[in-house]
Amino acid sequence: MPENPTSVRLDVQLGRLRLANPIMVASGTFGYAREMAGLVNLKRLGGIVPKTITQQPRAGNPPQRTVETAAGMLNSIGLDNDGVEAFIARQLPYLAALGPAVIVSIAGKSSEEFVQLAQRLQEADGIDAVELNVSCPNVSGGTDFGADPSLCERVVASVRRACSYPVLAKLTPNVTNVAEIARAAEAAGADALSLVNTCLGMAVDWRRRRPVLGNVLGGLSGPAIKPIALRIVYQVAQAVKIPLVGIGGIASIDDAMEFFVAGASAVQIGTANFYDPTATMRILDALPDALAELGARSVKEVVGTIGK
């Protein structure tokens, strides 16, 4: 029986992290949120993952940094950011005052750098969780931690020890067996897993006989990768007990519901923020009705119900 949409509970629990609703925005697709304030009612979001920060400022990769592909895009931004100190001083106060959970995405070149970042963030106010970007395909060594189960386990465990925040590990789809990496992150104490980062790809300008992107390779995102992301969420849901956050081509309420049913407890909207800046608001508007249509009284009741 359909439930009354107004009585549907939207809050979700990702390990120690509680979200008012399961609609988040993905790192690198929403700037530091302030940029979107003119178009989006930021307070309504369940969680905000600002653009990944590193210990030192990074200029990022040379242009051309993005190129559109069929139903998607490739990017090789290369973690262009002003570093953790600038983030804490200039971006965090605004983010912290908004209301939604602030999940700070961090990337380090070594396990020690991840730890130092976590320790520095521990001293700051207004952070609800950290997301470990162990899966960026656009920086040298960026995917190493996410491609090797023992390295992934070590970095997650080290960050868990280094800070008191809930820890999400964002994994790469560019491995043979994501479930193996997911189990390692779970064993190391990750609160939840974000699935997935971009799929490694390439674009070629055949007339000039050269790659289109300045960094040669890039990460594919957008509707084109949704089936891959859904498959990985479905597979990992069978392999681990911790909650999953679905990411990959989500642009509509149907996309979001597919991820919930496949096993995701929350979702992150990514590339859609670029081409449809109010996509998150529309998905939030439609969520209670969609859950009620399945007879659910909460998000949790539909998570991982595929085949049941």
Add this chain to the structure above:
Amino acid sequence: MSTPTYADHAWHGPVTVDENVCIARDTYRIRFACGEIARRVLPGQFIMLRLAECNDPLLGRPLAVYDVSADADGKPHYLDVVYLVVGKMTRLLAETPAGARLESWGPLGNGFPPTPAEHLVMVAGGIGQTPFLMLAREYSGQRTYGDPPRKVPPSKKITLCYGARGSEFLACVEDFRRVGVDVQLSTDDGSLGHHGLVTELIAPVVERSQWPCRLVCCGPEPMMESTARIARELDLPCQVSLESPMACGIGVCFSCVKKIRDSSGNWDYRRTCVEGPVFDAADVEF
């Protein structure tokens, strides 16, 4: 980050095509009603335009606003965008009939600053004339733009140096002439005007001028680089309106970066969409 780097005054929503006409080879002018953008837009600002509910092409495209026209009550209401067919999205856009729905967001970017210019020399290559019609109207004192409307001291003379591959690609020339702009043309194939590069027209215009000149430039990157060099040699102020591949137009994707020098001479990647597209030519690392 300062406030001008946020798209706080952008509007986002569906728009309906009013007309979409071919005005030169591979070149179209599309018109749609959007009072929200029309009353705010400044010369040199742009909008994102996207085929509604379409996954391929997926992203919006940044396009300069060419003109704003009023409704029956005299309020800014229609937006005109002039575009060249260069790829999949613009090919489909050219086939879009009146009545079709598009998605748009804007106005975006900084636009041209209201710096006084006794003789404004606009240098355009390819489809780079499109940001200049509104600028010419503004500097001729015929129109004001923005909300509230901004004031610009009128120029004594406005020249458009405009080059294209061949005469069949030259679009909008009569619109500029109607504003009273002195139009100087060039073509790569010599089919009309100066046979050669548009940048070769700049020095003669400046030398003949009775007034101090200010250059503004929009076009292919080598042409803007060349104009920047000429401006430096002639010691003239010059601004360029850059075009770089862009996914969002609102500062969140970090795609559209260009090396821009600061006062100490060090460069950093700046976003063309929110920190540009108009930069001082002397600051751009071409």
